[in-house]
Amino acid sequence: MKILIVEDEARIAKRIARMTQAFFGSTLTTLQLVDSLTDGLAYIKDHALDLVLLDLNLNGANGFDMLKTAVAEPFNTIIVSAQKEHALLAFEYGVLDFVPKPFNQERLEQAFRRIVSHEKGSTEGARFLAVKKQGTIQLVKSEEVLYIKGAGVYTELFLSNGQKELHDKSLEKLAQLLPSSFERIHKSYLVKMTEATGIRVSSGSKYGLELSNGEVLPIGRTRYKGLKEKWF
Amino acid sequence: MKISTWVVVGIVLLTSGCGQMHYPDGPVIKYKVGDQPEWAGIDWDDSDWSTYVQKEADDIFWARIKLNFSEDWGSDQHLGLFLAVFGDYDLYWDSVWIGSNGQPGLENENDKSSEYHRFFLIPDSLSRKGPHVLALRASQKYYTADGTIRDFMINNYLELVQKPIRFSMYINLLAGAFLITAIYFFILYVNDRNSFPVLLFSISSFLFFLLISTEYIKFYVPFHYSKFYTRLEIISLLTFLISFLIPLYFSIQFAFLKRKWWLPIYSLLLLYIYIFYHNYGNYDEMTVYLTSSMWISSVVIVGYGVVRQVKGALLVFMGLLINVFIHYGMRNYDYSLVLSFIILLLCMFYILALRIREQREAYEFSLVQTTRLKHELLKKKIQPHFLMNTLTSVIDWVEESPQKGIQFIEALAEEFDLLNQIEDKQLIPISQEIQLCTSHLKIMEYRKEIEYIWEDEQIDPEEKIPPALIHTLLENGITHCLPLPSGNIRFKLSYEANAKAKTYYFFTYATLRMPSQEIVEGTGTKYVKARLTESYGNRWDFQSEQTEEGWKNVITIYKP
Numbered sequence: 125m126k127i128l129i130v131e132d133e134a135r136i137a138k139r140i141a142r143m144t145q146a147f148f149g150s151t152l153t154t155l156q157l158v159d160s161l162t163d164g165l166a167y168i169k170d171h172a173l174d175l176v177l178l179d180l181n182l183n184g185a186n187g188f189d190m191l192k193t194a195v196a197e198p199f200n201t202i203i204v205s206a207q208k209e210h211a212l213l214a215f216e217y218g219v220l221d222f223v224p225k226p227f228n229q230e231r232l233e234q235a236f237r238r239i240v241s242h243e244k245g246s247t248e249g250a251r252f253l254a255v256k257k258q259g260t261i262q263l264v265k266s267e268e269v270l271y272i273k274g275a276g277v278y279t280e281l282f283l284s285n286g287q288k289e290l291h292d293k294s295l296e297k298l299a300q301l302l303p304s305s306f307e308r309i310h311k312s313y314l315v316k317m318t319e320a321t322g323i324r325v326s327s328g329s330k331y332g333l334e335l336s337n338g339e340v341l342p343i344g345r346t347r348y349k350g351l352k353e354k355w356f
Numbered sequence: 357m358k359i360s361t362w363v364v365v366g367i368v369l370l371t372s373g374c375g376q377m378h379y380p381d382g383p384v385i386k387y388k389v390g391d392q393p394e395w396a397g398i399d400w401d402d403s404d405w406s407t408y409v410q411k412e413a414d415d416i417f418w419a420r421i422k423l424n425f426s427e428d429w430g431s432d433q434h435l436g437l438f439l440a441v442f443g444d445y446d447l448y449w450d451s452v453w454i455g456s457n458g459q460p461g462l463e464n465e466n467d468k469s470s471e472y473h474r475f476f477l478i479p480d481s482l483s484r485k486g487p488h489v490l491a492l493r494a495s496q497k498y499y500t501a502d503g504t505i506r507d508f509m510i511n512n513y514l515e516l517v518q519k520p521i522r523f524s525m526y527i528n529l530l531a532g533a534f535l536i537t538a539i540y541f542f543i544l545y546v547n548d549r550n551s552f553p554v555l556l557f558s559i560s561s562f563l564f565f566l567l568i569s570t571e572y573i574k575f576y577v578p579f580h581y582s583k584f585y586t587r588l589e590i591i592s593l594l595t596f597l598i599s600f601l602i603p604l605y606f607s608i609q610f611a612f613l614k615r616k617w618w619l620p621i622y623s624l625l626l627l628y629i630y631i632f633y634h635n636y637g638n639y640d641e642m643t644v645y646l647t648s649s650m651w652i653s654s655v656v657i658v659g660y661g662v663v664r665q666v667k668g669a670l671l672v673f674m675g676l677l678i679n680v681f682i683h684y685g686m687r688n689y690d691y692s693l694v695l696s697f698i699i700l701l702l703c704m705f706y707i708l709a710l711r712i713r714e715q716r717e718a719y720e721f722s723l724v725q726t727t728r729l730k731h732e733l734l735k736k737k738i739q740p741h742f743l744m745n746t747l748t749s750v751i752d753w754v755e756e757s758p759q760k761g762i763q764f765i766e767a768l769a770e771e772f773d774l775l776n777q778i779e780d781k782q783l784i785p786i787s788q789e790i791q792l793c794t795s796h797l798k799i800m801e802y803r804k805e806i807e808y809i810w811e812d813e814q815i816d817p818e819e820k821i822p823p824a825l826i827h828t829l830l831e832n833g834i835t836h837c838l839p840l841p842s843g844n845i846r847f848k849l850s851y852e853a854n855a856k857a858k859t860y861y862f863f864t865y866a867t868l869r870m871p872s873q874e875i876v877e878g879t880g881t882k883y884v885k886a887r888l889t890e891s892y893g894n895r896w897d898f899q900s901e902q903t904e905e906g907w908k909n910v911i912t913i914y915k916p
Contacts, residue, residue, distance in 0.1 A: 134805040135749040160869060181741050183869060184835045184878065206744030226748035 126154040129177045130164040130190070131204065136225070140177055140204060143229050147236045159183075161190050173199040175239060180205040180214070191217055196254035196261050198277065198292040200300075202235050217263075218250035218301045238300070249303030253281065255289045264289060266302055271315040271341060279314075284337075309333055309351060310344040317355050323348075383421050385505050391416040396448035396491040413497045416461050419505055421490040429483035436513025437476045440506040442581045443496035444470045450482050450489060460495040468580035477513050498582040520575040523690070527572045530694060531565050534701070538562035541708075551715075556605045557708050560598065564697050567594040571693070588639040592646075596630045599646040602700065603653035609707045610661030610669055622653060651680050668710045675703040726782075726890060732883055733779050733824055749803045760802075767798040778823040782891055787817040790849065792827050797847075800834055807844035808834070814851050819858065821911075822887035828880045829862050829900075829909045837866035837906060857914045864907040871902065888913070 125148050131137035137157050145152060154171075158164045161182050168176070176194050178201055180187035187205070191214065194201045200220045203211075204227065211222040221235035252263040264281060273280045274295040281289040291298065299306065299314050307317045315333060324332040324340055331343035333351075343351060386405035394400055395418045402420050411417050429435045437454075439447070444458030454477075458470025482488070496504055509516060538561035545555040570590050579587075603622065607615045626649060633642030655676050661669030679696045686692035736742065746768060754761030774792045778784045790812055797808040830847060839845050846865040851858070881900065888896040888911070897912040 133745050133749065133803050135752055135803050136745060139748070139752045162870070206740040206748075208740065225744040226751050228751070 125152045125175065126171070126173045127152065127175045127177065128156045128158065128164065128167055128171075128173055130158050130161070130182065130187075131177070131179045132159045132182045133179075134159070136179075136204075140232070143232050144177070144236070146229070147233050161185050161187065164190055165193060168194065168197060173197070175199055176201045177204050178202070180207055180210055188213075188217075191219070192254055192261050192263075195219065195250075196256050196292060198294065198297070200239055200297060204232075212248075215248060216251035218253060220300065249306075250301045253291060253298070253302075255281070255291055257289070266306075269302075269306075269316060270319050270335060270337065270339075271313060272298055272306075274312040274314075307351065307355070309347055310342050313341050315341060320355065323352065323356060383423060386420050387411075387417060387504065389415050389417040391418070391493065395420065396451045396453075396489075396493070398450050398487060398489045400489075408503065411496060411500055413500050414461070414495070416493065416495050417504075419492040419494060421505075421508070423488045423490065423510070425483070425485050425488065428485045429480070431480070433512045433514070434480060435478040435483040436511055436516040437478055437490070438507075438509040438511075438516050439474050439476070440472055440508070441474070441492065441494070442472075442499055442502055442504050442506060442584070443494040445492040445494035447476055448489075448491040448493070449476075449478055451491075452479070452482060454478065460493055463495055463497040468582055470580060471578040472581040472584060473574060473578065475513070475517050499584075524572045524575045527568055527694065530698070531569050534561045534565035534568070534697075537701070537705075538565060553605060553608050553708060553711065556601060556608070557704055560601050560605060560704065561701065563594055563598050563601065564701060567591065567598065568694065568697065570594065572690075585637075585639075592630070592634070592639050592642050595643050595646050596626060599650035600626055602650050602704075603657055605704060606654050606657045606661075606672070606707075609711060610658060610666050612657045612660060618653075622649070625649060647683065651676070651683065655680065667714075668707050672703045672707055675699055675706075679703075722890070725886060729883065729886055729890060730780060732879075733775070736775065736824065736827075745803060746799060753802060764799070764802045767795060767802070771795040771799060775824075781823055783820040784823045785817060786815055786819045786821055786851075789821060789823065789826050790815070792824065793830050793847070793849075796827060796830060804834070806839050809844055809846040811846065812849040812851075815849065816851060816853070819851070821860070821913075822891050825884055825887055825911065826860070826862055828883050832878070832880045833864035833866065833907060836869050837864055838869055840866055855915070857912050859913075860909075860911045862909040862911075863903075863905070866906045868902065868906065884911075 127144055127148070129137055129140050129144070131140060137159065141155055141157060144155060156167060156171075158167055159182070164176075164178070164182075176197075176199055178187055178191060178194060180191070180203060182190075187203075188210075191201065191203070195218045201218075203214045203219050203222045204225065205214075205222070206225040208222075208224045211224070214222050220238055223231055223235050250266055253266055253269065254261050255264050264283065268283050268285065270282045270284055272291075272295060273282065275290075277292075277294060279291045279293060279295050279298060281291055283289065293301075295308070295312070295314055299308055302314070305316050305318050306314050309315050315335070319335050319337075321334045321336050323343065324334055326332065329345070331345075331348050332340040333343050334340050384407065386402050386407060387409035388395070388402070388405045389409055389411050395402075400420070402422075405420065409417060437447075437449070439457075441457070444456070444460045444463050446456045446460060447454045455474075457474045463470070490508075492505070494504060496502075538558050541554050541558035541561065545551060545558055548554070570587060574587070600623065604619070606612070607618065612618065626646060629642060629645045629649065633639070633645070655673070658669055658673045658676055662673050679699050682692050682696050682699070686695070750761060750764055750768070753764050771792065774788065774795060778788060778792070790810075794810050797810055800806070801808055826849060833845065833847060837845055846863075848861075848863045848865070850861045850863075852861070853859070881898075885898055888898060892913055895914040895916060897910075897914075899908075899910040899912075901908055
């Protein structure tokens with residue numbers, strides 16, 4: 125595990141570090157502390173990470189500026205902040221969890237467990253997916269996404285307007301962040317089920333999911349039964 | 357009063373008033389010194405008489421006017437004659453004695469009872485179609501060199517007598533409105549001595565009242581012709597004052613920038629016109645030049661306001677232009693005078709109302725601002741960023757070292773206590789402010805684990821400043837600075853006072869997080885400025901800048 129903590133309160137940063145260490149133990153390979161947005165952004169640029177713990181108010185600067193960059197990256201982001209009123213917006217941006225201050229070990233570990241268990245971050249799910257495009261970050265509304273295809277460490281977002289965008293997060297991570305209407309139908313496909321019109325069975329027990337735009341996506345053999353029970 | 361205008365009015369009435377008489381060149385008044393009863397006769401040959409005659413104070417002389425009626429004067433109405441004459445006279449109409457206003461030749465210094473204005477009823481038998489002659493047997497003890505018959509009118513007697521009274525009824529109505537306005541705004545001024553424009557407006561209204569009252573008093577208050585110039589003196593003095601006050605009023609209301617040099621020059625110009633024409637005794641020209649100066653100055657001042665887009669300037673400018681047009685364009689002096697006064701006063705009133713509203717809005721804004729600042733101060737201790745971060749640190753300290761945790765909580769209690777004491781105050785002693793700062797630093801030391809050093813020098817503990825001013829600057833310092841290599845951040849407050857101002861210097865000795873970043877005015881700076889404005893109006897200055905050693909804030913409060 126490679127973890128970055130962005131927190132300007134020295135005492136709190138140490139607290140988070142201590143609790144992180146306690147939770148991940150020997151699986152933790154890197155734990156870096158920075159106390160400003162600029163340092164945080166610089167670190168993200170040059171290092172591969174699994175998790176960023178981010179404060180939203182850093183020396184008077186707005187952490188949302190950094191959040192937008194962070195959520196476009198492959199790693200997960202957990203917010204640790206005093207400003208509870210920003211929790212909803214943070215989830216919409218696609219953070220895994222929002223830990224309000226003051227926090228205890230239990231609450232922080234609850235957030236950490238989501239990384240391990242892949243349970244969903246929030247019931248509402250992310251409203252936006254941040255996509256890196258020509259050096260800038262653009263927000264794609266998750267309601268405009270038809271389905272997502274895994275492509276190695278990246279994913280491809282297929283949008284309702286016919287366009288395709290690349291995302292740096294893995295299919296597992298996106299499945300965790302997106303609303304529950306997104307369902308994993310195959311090891312390489314995550315589909316917004318409101319777009320599904322039916323299941324097509326073809327020879328050799330091959331199953332396919334028909335979408336409203338006429339496309340048919342493969343359904344994983346092991347997932348077929350559960351999918352049929354849940355959605356049809 | 358314009359004598360010439362009255363003569364014009366007289367002629368206009370003569371020629372068109374009743375539609376029965378027509379004199380293409382106007383009636384000719386002829387004079388001759390001497391005293392012969394035959395001179396009243398209709399057939400007397402006055403071709404050797406002159407239109408002006410040199411006379412002495414005790415001379416008896418005659419004046420004759422020949423008239424010709426093209427038709428009989430109607431039987432249902434009676435002919436009347438109005439005369440405005442310098443002198444005592446017996447009036448003859450077609451050789452018949454009609455009446456007298458005094459005793460010609462026996463004018464007595466102690467008995468100035470003869471009236472300057474007089475109305476006479478002409479017998480019906482003498483108002484038939486054909487030629488007539490109006491003759492005066494007169495003496496003129498005072499202003500002997502001046503013309504004798506200043507004005508005369510012939511018309512239906514009732515119309516002649518009632519018309520000026522009817523007109524003065526409206527004038528008095530208007531004068532009353534001006535008077536009430538003057539009193540009302542004077543009371544407003546007494547209640548708020550700072551509003552100089554209100555006083556100017558009140559005085560202007562009062563002068564308008566006096567001017568039109570004096571102008572038209574002649575219609576209903578009889579006076580001797582020797583008092584004729586007294587009235588003109590009063591009117592010209594009032595005109596002088598009005599001509600001075602109106603542009604002054606506009607120059608204040610439209611913040612005329614060049615007022616400093618304009619005002620003395622303009623005053624001298626008016627004074628010159630006043631004295632010059634006063635010595636000449638030419639009151640009509642004096643009025644023309646005084647009012648012209650007033651109009652030109654006002655139009656320039658308000659026009660300058662229009663260029664600078666001062667609120668309300670355009671409407672007033674239009675009003676003034678209409679006024680100038682009325683003043684120079686309208687032939688009827690009485691109507692143009694009254695109308696231009698009304699429009700001028702409305703212009704002044706409009707701009708006054710606008711400024712009063714602006715003042716009220718500014719006052720209301722200041723009330724809201726005070727409440728807002730109170731809330732902002734209150735928020736300092738309950739805003740989640742401060743409170744939750746502090747509580748998280750408290751929890752961590754308690755878990756690690758209960759002893760330290762307790763000290764931390766005590767420091768927190770002290771800061772809350774201090775904030776409670778100052779929250780609804782507009783000014784607090786600087787010693788209390790310093791206490792607030794040091795207790796805040798204690799808390800931040802626990803949170804940030806940085807050593808904060810507080811220093812102050814030459815502080816007068818009794819001096820008062822708005823609450824949380826230095827505290828806010830301190831917070832900014834903590835937020836935007838990194839410790840020096842020695843591991844600490846040092847703050848220093850010093851104080852300086854001289855005859856003109858009190859100055860607080862607040863230094864932060866530290867490394868700036870973002871030295872090259874452009875400074876945007878944050879909520880902290882806005883709070884500082886708003887607090888200074890609340891307590892000192894515009895008598896303050898706030899400088900905040902980067903130095904080689906960190907940051908420097910300078911608050912200067914000027915003495916009133």
